[in-house]
Amino acid sequence: MTLNPCAQSEAPYLWAWVAAGGHQLIPEALRLTGNKASYHTGASTAKRKGTVMTSETRALLEEIELMVRWADMDALGHVNNAVYFTYFEQIRAVWLEHLSMTSDISAGAHSGPVIVTACCAFHRPIIYPARLIVRMFGANVGRSSFETFYEIHNAQRPDTHHASGSAKIVWVNHREGRSVPLPTELRQLLSGAIQPGQADTERRLT
Numbered sequence: 001m002t003l004n005p006c007a008q009s010e011a012p013y014l015w016a017w018v019a020a021g022g023h024q025l026i027p028e029a030l031r032l033t034g035n036k037a038s039y040h041t042g043a044s045t046a047k048r049k050g051t052v053m054t055s056e057t058r059a060l061l062e063e064i065e066l067m068v069r070w071a072d073m074d075a076l077g078h079v080n081n082a083v084y085f086t087y088f089e090q091i092r093a094v095w096l097e098h099l100s101m102t103s104d105i106s107a108g109a110h111s112g113p114v115i116v117t118a119c120c121a122f123h124r125p126i127i128y129p130a131r132l133i134v135r136m137f138g139a140n141v142g143r144s145s146f147e148t149f150y151e152i153h154n155a156q157r158p159d160t161h162h163a164s165g166s167a168k169i170v171w172v173n174h175r176e177g178r179s180v181p182l183p184t185e186l187r188q189l190l191s192g193a194i195q196p197g198q199a200d201t202e203r204r205l206t
Contacts, residue, residue, distance in 0.1 A: 058139040058149055059193035062095040065155055068130040078125035084163050085118060088150050091136045092167075099186065111180050114172045116145075120165040131155040132162070141190045144179040145170040 066087060074080040096113070126132070133153045140147040150165035173180045182190075 057194055058137040059190075060135060061138045061148070061193075062091050062098070062136045064091050064094050064134050066090065066132045066134055068126060068128050068132065070128055072126075073128050078127050081120070081122065084120045084122070084152065084165065087132070087134050087152060088118070088120075088136075088165050088167060091134045091150070092148070092169075095136060099189070101186075110175050111171060111173045113169045116168050116170050118165070118167040120150075120163055122163050124160055124162045126152075126154075126162050133158065138190050139194055141182070141187065141194060144172075144181055146182070146190055 068079060072079045072083045092113075101112075131154070133151075133155045135151045135153075137149040137151075138146055139149065146169055148167050148169060150163075150167075151161065152163040152165075154160035154162065170179050171182050172178065181187075
């Protein structure tokens with residue numbers, strides 16, 4: 001069984017940031033062995049232990065390129081840890097836009113996606129100037145939620161893996177403050193792409 005990369009890292013030390021209930025980011029220093037991070041999964045069912053998530057398979061949902069801004073860096077001369085979550089947010093927005101869902105959200109729809117957990121494992125620092133490839137994957141489709149996974153690579157040196165991340169998305173009725181079933185079209189798209197026993201398929205949902 002291969003775990004979520006937020007639980008494994010190429011580096012012996014990393015900082016994992018976990019969004020608890022979507023309200024705040026909690027720093028958690030993790031001391032790990034030299035295990036390499038991987039999204040390839042072999043669990044028959046989805047499981048969670050703390051910030052660790054496993055998945056039977058995942059499908060590529062979206063891929064974008066981003067230019068690192070000077071303002072993304074901090075006093076230590078590399079991209080600030082919190083900015084990685086902005087990169088994940090950006091690719092989620094692009095994906096939802098391709099699904100024509102952002103207009104409903106912007107118009108104040110009664111229901112929509114909410115991030116309930118988020119995690120990032122930092123493998124290599126990003127230093128300006130840089131052009132990045134960000135990938136988003138989907139897995140573990142439930143009644144009202146699904147898991148998303150992320151990779152950030154250097155566009156000019158694709159073998160340079162800067163970060164891995166994950167986030168659980170729950171569809172919520174904003175008026176009632178409770179989860180609701182995923183939209184039928186979205187569920188069909190996710191379920192059609194995420195097939196058990198097929199690791200990291202390149203089928204993209206647009």
